[in-house]
Amino acid sequence: MKKVLATLIVSFILLFQVTPAFCANLDIDAASYILMDAKTGSVLYEYKPDLKWRPASTTKIATALVALKEGKLDQMMTASNEAVSDIGVGGMNIGIMPGEQMSLNNLLHALLIVSANETANIISENLFNDKTKFLAEMNKFAADAGAKNTTFTNPCGIDEYEKDADHFSSARDLALIAKECLKYPLFREIIGQKQLSTLPATNKHKTWNILNNTNKLLGKSFKYGPETGDDRNQYTITGLKTGSTSRAGANFISSAVNKDGLELISVVLGVNNKPNRSVFDFTKTLLKAGYENYSRQMIIDRSTKIQEITVKDAADGDKVDLITNGVIEALLPNDKTQWQLDKKINIRQDVKAPVKKGTVLGSIEYTREGVSLGKVDIVSSRTVEQTLKSKSKDYVKGITSTSLFKYIVIGVILVICFFILRFILRKISRKRKYKLRNFN
Numbered sequence: 035m036k037k038v039l040a041t042l043i044v045s046f047i048l049l050f051q052v053t054p055a056f057c058a059n060l061d062i063d064a065a066s067y068i069l070m071d072a073k074t075g076s077v078l079y080e081y082k083p084d085l086k087w088r089p090a091s092t093t094k095i096a097t098a099l100v101a102l103k104e105g106k107l108d109q110m111m112t113a114s115n116e117a118v119s120d121i122g123v124g125g126m127n128i129g130i131m132p133g134e135q136m137s138l139n140n141l142l143h144a145l146l147i148v149s150a151n152e153t154a155n156i157i158s159e160n161l162f163n164d165k166t167k168f169l170a171e172m173n174k175f176a177a178d179a180g181a182k183n184t185t186f187t188n189p190c191g192i193d194e195y196e197k198d199a200d201h202f203s204s205a206r207d208l209a210l211i212a213k214e215c216l217k218y219p220l221f222r223e224i225i226g227q228k229q230l231s232t233l234p235a236t237n238k239h240k241t242w243n244i245l246n247n248t249n250k251l252l253g254k255s256f257k258y259g260p261e262t263g264d265d266r267n268q269y270t271i272t273g274l275k276t277g278s279t280s281r282a283g284a285n286f287i288s289s290a291v292n293k294d295g296l297e298l299i300s301v302v303l304g305v306n307n308k309p310n311r312s313v314f315d316f317t318k319t320l321l322k323a324g325y326e327n328y329s330r331q332m333i334i335d336r337s338t339k340i341q342e343i344t345v346k347d348a349a350d351g352d353k354v355d356l357i358t359n360g361v362i363e364a365l366l367p368n369d370k371t372q373w374q375l376d377k378k379i380n381i382r383q384d385v386k387a388p389v390k391k392g393t394v395l396g397s398i399e400y401t402r403e404g405v406s407l408g409k410v411d412i413v414s415s416r417t418v419e420q421t422l423k424s425k426s427k428d429y430v431k432g433i434t435s436t437s438l439f440k441y442i443v444i445g446v447i448l449v450i451c452f453f454i455l456r457f458i459l460r461k462i463s464r465k466r467k468y469k470l471r472n473f474n
Contacts, residue, residue, distance in 0.1 A: 066304065070206075089201070089282065113156045122279075138157065147224060225275065274299070283304040327368055333362040340379065
């Protein structure tokens with residue numbers, strides 16, 4: 035009980051007394067937040083991204099991830115008494131009854147669109163017939179996605195019971211889990227639906243009410259940057275998941291894309307919702323900053339000269355340029371002084387002719403804050419022929435290194451040894467005959 039009380043006090047202090055590092059620029063009053071490139075995982079903005087926080091119903095994306103990886107969509111699952119009752123006081127639900135049977139596919143829709151707590155419990159009890167194993171898989175898949183500050187003790191995100199005192203995640207971890215979830219087309223399809231209106235009849239329900247997605251921004255577009263006279267400078271919210279409890283405050287994971295196809299993931303945790311200063315408002319602020327200040331930038335173009343090397347035994351000049359055999363582009367600040375890229379070049383040593391144009395002789399990789407932005411091969415810009423002398427040496431070496439040549443040499447040696455031995459034996463035989471004649 036003391037542990038729970040201490041956690042509640044810390045959460046309360048963080049929730050109402052936070053002073054974000056980017057407050058002056060972004061004016062986001064949250065316990066923590068992060069804005070991430072959905073493609074590479076590069077971080078655009080962050081504030082206390084590794085702070086452990088109650089994830090509330092954003093937990094359900096990890097539940098969905100396990101189901102998508104391990105389940106079969108047509109698998110029928112049965113609701114237990116515990117599954118429909120263990121949803122927390124006032125917990126979100128769609129009224130599933132004990133003994134009711136639904137497919138995993140329909141449960142996933144209710145899980146992600148309506149955020150129904152009992153659907154998470156039903157999935158966790160049925161997928162492996164062992165809720166404990168399901169939770170172990172949740173934590174494993176979260177860790178595999180890169181999460182380092184996450185521990186899930188239930189599949190729906192309730193945090194009011196002592197048994198869930200250690201149920202935590204972080205803004206960075208949730209963004210990484212969301213990034214993994216977005217690899218699944220079905221996940222994208224579900225989180226993009228504004229309503230749940232197609233649940234089929236079950237053994238307990240003939241019909242279902244139409245229920246709205248908890249994501250109030252879904253499908254809406256927002257402008258950013260300078261006015262262009264068209265809708266080019268705007269982004270659209272495509273998903274993802276809300277979550278709130280009295281301990282967690284308001285949490286929101288969002289996915290968005292602009293007209294250039296740039297997809298971002300934002301996570302805002304621990305907001306005390308107020309008029310015009312809700313978790314949805316702060317999400318718009320964060321995404322707007324990302325789309326205004328970041329864009330796809332060319333880091334290095336194809337056929338860019340990296341360096342010149344000396345090629346041994348070259349017939350027509352021993353110098354050759356090494357160039358890139360690809361393009362590296364990445365999401366970076368529009369202000370190039372903020373790039374701060376790290377470059378790693380690997381070049382083959384002791385290169386010897388002949389070398390064909392396009393031969394891979396190394397690679398170049400760019401990273402930013404430990405995240406790889408891209409890697410391309412370094413190749414020869416031209417063909418380098420071999421000198422006649424070197425060709426002759428290589429020809430002889432090629433012949434002498436073959437198995438056939440080795441067998442021939444061994445055969446010759448054996449023949450020579452045979453004749454030498456025969457010569458010695460004949461000489462010995464003659465000496466013996468000579469001694470015998472002289473003795474007689």
